Amino acid sequence: MQTGLTGFMNAVVCLCFVNSVILSQAADNMEGNVALSEDSVPHIALLASGGGQRAAVGLVGSLHQMEKEGLLDTLLYLGGVSGSTWSMASLYNDSQFSTNMDAAVSRLFDSPSVKLEQAVDWLGERAKEEHFSLADIWGVLTSAGFMKQMDLRCLSDEANRNATNPYPIYCAIEKHCFTQGPIEGKWFEISPHEAGFTELGLFIETSLLGSKFQNGTLLEKKKEMDMVKLQGILGCAIANEETLRDFVPQWLNVSGHLDSAAKEYLRVWIILDKVIALTRITVKDTTALMYLDKLQKILEDKVNHSKTESVEAESMEERKTLFNQWSQELLAAVETWSQSLDDGAFKTDVSFLINQVIPLIAEWKWGTTGNFLYRYQESSVPACLYSNERLQLIDAGLVINVPYPSFLGDKRDIDLIIAPEYSAGNMFETLTLARDYAAEMKKPFPEINDTILEDSDWPKDCYVLEGKEKEPTIIYMPLFNRRNCKDAEEFKAKMDEFSTFQRPFSQEKIKFVLETAKENVKNNKETLLKEINKAALRRHNKW
Numbered sequence: 001m002q003t004g005l006t007g008f009m010n011a012v013v014c015l016c017f018v019n020s021v022i023l024s025q026a027a028d029n030m031e032g033n034v035a036l037s038e039d040s041v042p043h044i045a046l047l048a049s050g051g052g053q054r055a056a057v058g059l060v061g062s063l064h065q066m067e068k069e070g071l072l073d074t075l076l077y078l079g080g081v082s083g084s085t086w087s088m089a090s091l092y093n094d095s096q097f098s099t100n101m102d103a104a105v106s107r108l109f110d111s112p113s114v115k116l117e118q119a120v121d122w123l124g125e126r127a128k129e130e131h132f133s134l135a136d137i138w139g140v141l142t143s144a145g146f147m148k149q150m151d152l153r154c155l156s157d158e159a160n161r162n163a164t165n166p167y168p169i170y171c172a173i174e175k176h177c178f179t180q181g182p183i184e185g186k187w188f189e190i191s192p193h194e195a196g197f198t199e200l201g202l203f204i205e206t207s208l209l210g211s212k213f214q215n216g217t218l219l220e221k222k223k224e225m226d227m228v229k230l231q232g233i234l235g236c237a238i239a240n241e242e243t244l245r246d247f248v249p250q251w252l253n254v255s256g257h258l259d260s261a262a263k264e265y266l267r268v269w270i271i272l273d274k275v276i277a278l279t280r281i282t283v284k285d286t287t288a289l290m291y292l293d294k295l296q297k298i299l300e301d302k303v304n305h306s307k308t309e310s311v312e313a314e315s316m317e318e319r320k321t322l323f324n325q326w327s328q329e330l331l332a333a334v335e336t337w338s339q340s341l342d343d344g345a346f347k348t349d350v351s352f353l354i355n356q357v358i359p360l361i362a363e364w365k366w367g368t369t370g371n372f373l374y375r376y377q378e379s380s381v382p383a384c385l386y387s388n389e390r391l392q393l394i395d396a397g398l399v400i401n402v403p404y405p406s407f408l409g410d411k412r413d414i415d416l417i418i419a420p421e422y423s424a425g426n427m428f429e430t431l432t433l434a435r436d437y438a439a440e441m442k443k444p445f446p447e448i449n450d451t452i453l454e455d456s457d458w459p460k461d462c463y464v465l466e467g468k469e470k471e472p473t474i475i476y477m478p479l480f481n482r483r484n485c486k487d488a489e490e491f492k493a494k495m496d497e498f499s500t501f502q503r504p505f506s507q508e509k510i511k512f513v514l515e516t517a518k519e520n521v522k523n524n525k526e527t528l529l530k531e532i533n534k535a536a537l538r539r540h541n542k543w
Helices: 007-015 052-068 083-091 101-110 116-127 134-147 155-160 175-180 227-234 241-247 260-282 286-308 316-339 345-363 429-441 488-497 507-523 525-542
Strands: 044-048 077-080 167-174 187-190 194-197 202-205 212-214 217-220 368-370 390-395 416-421 463-465 473-478
Touching: 044 052, 052 083, 052 101, 052 134, 052 416, 052 507, 077 083, 083 101, 083 134, 083 167, 083 227, 101 507, 116 134, 116 260, 116 345, 134 227, 134 260, 134 345, 167 175, 167 227, 175 390, 227 390, 260 286, 260 316, 260 345, 286 316, 286 345, 316 345, 416 507, 416 525, 473 525, 507 525
Parallel strands: 044 077, 044 416, 077 167, 416 473
Antiparallel strands: 167 187, 167 390, 187 194, 194 202, 212 217, 368 390, 463 473
16 A cells, blocks of 8 residues: 655656746846756646636636746646546646647637537446446536547556656545545545545555455456546536535525435436536437427426425425425436437437436435545544445535645645636635645645735735745635726626536637636736746755
């Protein structure tokens, strides 16, 4: 059982060089330039937030402009959670994307659609596997719907590539420990070389993630998951039922809280709605699209009919009966609709999807994979991991929507974090959550001035949190800000327009987010250069 990598990361540092031209561009404002040796290369990480397609597109825009400004090759690491991992998976399909971001941008607009048959074939293979779950459905939706490609490579394939690109770290959390375990068992990271629990310091080779272990012994090697499944795991925020609140219409949440009866109904509605969205994206036939329009209307009519029935005064038992009835009506409507389709490939594929999805909705099973810590005799392993044969890996944004935990402390010894913020919700929340996490884990984190938090309704485009001693410096860059929103009202409107939970963006929306992210980098080039130089000086002085 690995307890972390040693020599490998030194090799990465040796191969990732900071462009010396970059480090001299801001010389007029610097105390002096730094002649970099191997040991004095600053450890700089770009940590991309979650935020659905807004984050996926925003990250491409940020990296594209960094390449244009000659800044991208300063990055040693690229970390992501949730939506940003979708574009990371796509980017790393190109072993040299960091020198050709134009191609990555083109793929956002020009990639051919994934065909329904291709998506169904992939799901058919996954359905034969022990760890088939709703994350597989979500992975196809993400790959086909948002990124428009089915990336069948495995993450460990990148282990043998050169270090032209920043080293990628994908982050998730473990659901059992998230709901009932200690903080040490929550945060999970996956890189091309290792996968495991950041705070426990327990890892296995990434190629073995999903294999069967007991007490640290490999009992049965399983096939490594591909990037389609991994995207489904990393971006499945709705696996946590509290996230369902974001989908709750006011009429349904009459009791002021999302009770178990309403959750079951929402599970059915949300997944069916997403499956329809997936199917719509992957078909071009006008007759098939007409059938999907008909199904969408049937479901909407069912929901609207439910809305007219009062649930205000119902007891919990009566609510449960009523919601169960509504759920069965939705499922029955889908079954009747599928049987009414003309015989052919479309009916076959749709029927397969329905037959695979409905049992998974009932189980609400997400991100299941083999647990390499099952019965592992180590006192630090919490009971929520020790006693379960399976892990349930889900969206890390449910804890912190930026992958700070993987980049705090001695393991990666980060000098500078560049944090483009694509999150929804309360601005600065990712910073305050990371600060609190660092305090609990006794890891260094820069001070957050309380006056910064007063800007949450209308933030500036760039903030620098100066790190002292072992604390990393953080450059925090909100996507929507005072430069591109004239007031707090427009800021809120932009956040609403580009909300996380919506169907795939139009070409116009993609272009807008892309250009907004690029402009943020361009406007703050001098700040980035200044802090990169300071990071290089800081690293140099350590040696």
